[in-house]
Each structure stands twice: as C-alpha cells, then as structure tokens.
Amino acid sequence: MNRIYSYMDMVAKEAEEYAAEHTTPLSPLLEEIEQFTLTATPYPSMLTGRVEGRFLQLMVHLAGARNIVEIGTFTGYSALAMAEALPADGKILTIDHDPEHAQIALNFFDRSPDGKKITLHQGEALAILQGLPAGQADLVFIDADKRNYAAYYEESMRILRDGGLILADNALWYGRIFQPRDEESRAMAEFNERVKADGRAEKLFLTIRDGIYLIRKKGAAPPLP
C-alpha cells in the first residue's frame, strides 16, 4: 500500500499522547462521550478529542464568542466542548444530517447544564447555512463532508461578523492533500488553496491532530457589550 495514500496520522502517536497528557482534561461528560464514541461507534476517528476539544474551548474564550455555528455534530463532543466555554447567554447551532448521530448527541446534550445553549438542526448543512442571516456568527467550526468544504467556507464567510473566526478541521486530511487522488482529497487540497489565496481573511494552518485551518475574517470586531 502507498503510505501517503493510507489514512496516516500526521502527528506522531507519541506526540499526540504527550500533548493529551499535558492538556487539562475536559469535563466528565465529555470524557464519557469520548469513551462512548471510541467504543460504540464505527467512526471513532471522527471525534476531535481532548487536545482539539480544549483548543476549541480556548478559542471560544479568547474570541469572546457568543454565537457559534458548527457544521457536523456527530456524537456531540465538539458542540458540548464549545458550549461549556460559552457564557450563559451564548448559543451554538450545530448541524448534522444523520438522524442516528443527532439522537446520540441530543441525549448527551440533555444531560449537561450547558446543553440548553445548543440547538441541533437535522438536515443538509449547506441548505441550513444558506438560511442563516449574514454577519451574525462569531465563530464557525467546519467538520463535515469534505466535498462541501469550499461551499461551507463561502457560507461561513457570509454569516460571520467582521473579525469572526472559522476553524476548519481535517485540513491535513491524513496526508492525502499532498497527492490528492480521490474526490474528497482533491476537495480538501482545493479548499486549502482557496483559503490561502483569499484576501478577505488572515490564516494560520495549524498541525494539531489532523490539521486545523484557523481563519479570521478581516475587519474590526465590534466592541464587547
């Protein structure tokens, strides 16, 4: 098998484990969701996990975010991680088209005092994003089907306020972006080039886990209330 074309962890396992050990653990419920996802779902690699979860929480804190949109809920881990970091009046709209994933996530949200900050919209992400008002979101987390990343990016730029953040997960796509040979890998490679060339944004490509493209929509953030 061509190594580049297998699903390859980009960060050495030893470094991942070291990073996790040196990162503040998340809440007991998030640890439970992680365990559930690793043992009871067929797609454990879709979970962001402790390091990325804590990174999302810090981004929410540092950005002073109150209004978040997440594309791709899965078992609810990243949505709940961000909800825990939001102030009491903060809100997350999270989107997933899979009814089974949605139900699992809702069951976990119900068990958290921060679950009331989360609204789950079940359906196709692009159509739901297109129905959202412009310029309202403080932060968008893109973490769903790779073929639509470019379209999600354009909608995210529209719904973000000036100075708002986009975090796009799996920007390294397990190394497949280096020699893209299938539709998803080409879509991710093209997405990264599109972002790189976009004069509307400042960008930082982070090699955390499977890569996070951190993007700030240019413009002055409104003063904090």
Ligand SMILES: C[S@@+](CC[C@H](N)C(=O)[O-])C[C@H]1O[C@@H](n2cnc3c(N)ncnc32)[C@H](O)[C@@H]1O
């Ligand atoms: C990588 S998982 C999200 C992981 C989650 N953010 C976390 O960290 O725990 C991607 C999710 O996107 C959902 N998804 C894929 N394509 C979608 C689409 N076109 N519209 C809405 N949801 C979609 C899948 O059902 C899956 O649950």
